[in-house]
Amino acid sequence: MKKKLIYVVSLLIAGLFFCTTNVTAARTDMVDVSNHNGYMTVSNFQDMLNNYGVKSVITKISEGTYFHDYTAAKNIYTAQQAGLYINGYHFARYTTEAGAIAEADYAARMAKADGLPIGAVLVTDVEAEQQNGLNRAQNNTNNKAFMNQVAKYGYRSDIYTMASWLGNKMDINSGGWIASYPYNASNKSWYSNNHAWQWGSTYNFNGSYGNFDVSQIYDDFYTADQSAKVDPMKTVNNIISVKGNEYKAYTTYDSNGDANDGTNVVSATDWISNSIAVINLKPYFVIGRNVLLPQSTTTFKDRVVINYRSDYGVLAYNSKGQSIKDSNKTFKGGTQWKTQSKLVNIPNVGLSYKVATDMFIPIAYMQGSGFSGE
Secondary structure (H helix, E strand, O other), X not given: OOOXXXXXXXXXXXXOOOOOOOOOOOOOOEEEEOHHHOOOOHHHHHHHHHHHOOOEEEEEEEEOOOEEOOOHHHHHHHHHHOOOEEEEEEEOOOOOHHHHHHHHHHHHHHHHHHOOOOOOEEEEEOOOHHHHOOOHHHHXXXXXXXXXXXXXXXXXXXXXXXXXXXXXXEOOOOOOEEEOOOOOOOOOOOOOOOOEEEEEEEEOOOOOOOOEEEEEEOOOHHHOOOOOOOOOOEEEEEEEEEOOOOOOEEEEEOOOOOEEEEEEEEOOOEEEEEEEEEEOOEEEEEEEOOEEEEHXXXXXXXXXXXXXXXXXXXXXXXXXXXXXXXXXXXXXXXXXXXXXXXXXXXXXXXXXXXXXXXXXXXXXXXXXXXXXXX
């Protein structure tokens, strides 16, 4: 989010050099991220959860009716994998009720495409020059229209704004996420009658690069009511074959990774799988109710389809987990790619399909094509 206060006087007192440090401050219950922070990994978010007490993440989804944040889908997926609640925000540009509804439609559609779970919060971030030029009543009308429209998509909503706008540029009758940055937030609990207080914009997490906006939350609004996370590992009836030409029985397993006694499959048989499970970092094809077949005993019918974020395509990664610049221009939604049967665990990316020499695409963006034949 935009930075609201610049402490010029404190910088002058500090001298010529300014070093950002983390004082003993308010809680870091919630962190918001956007393209300014880049793609966040599972390990980034796990560090925030385990070492800083972060409970909830809010990722930028959109702005106006023209900007879709390219990092949102990845951030939603990795935050969920790290065990955090995930929510989204939209940077508002609307000036009319009709404009607010149009932006709500755009934001909610982008949120759904990115995998934001139903029941999550989709915040309207109201602080731009467009709203600054409107009267209080018009901003109130527009904000209400945005929130009512978002609710039609299954999302809850809230208003984010700066403290100086409360009762001046707009009213927040209930809830609200308020930004106000004290010089030292130690032992402070400002705006405790609202859902959350954003108290800093330059916080550093040792496990992540750059500065982050951090907030203290006062209730469970941003940590509740989310439906089960969107499962990016759902496939479209993958056809898999059990290895071998001679008769051989292979053990199947349950969802805990324990052997299913008496439930085996034999070599050279084909099975339909509609999902992939990962147990102890090893992939399994689900071929029945609580019946899983290790990928290592199968051969995958060798095509996958990129089915996610068709508007921007998806980035590929090398074997070191580094993103490959402009690869999203090649790997567009709906395109089909041959792949090796083995899923590869790429550092900081996770299980991925190999689609070219040292080019891997995370399973989150792929679906099995269902093609038979090698």
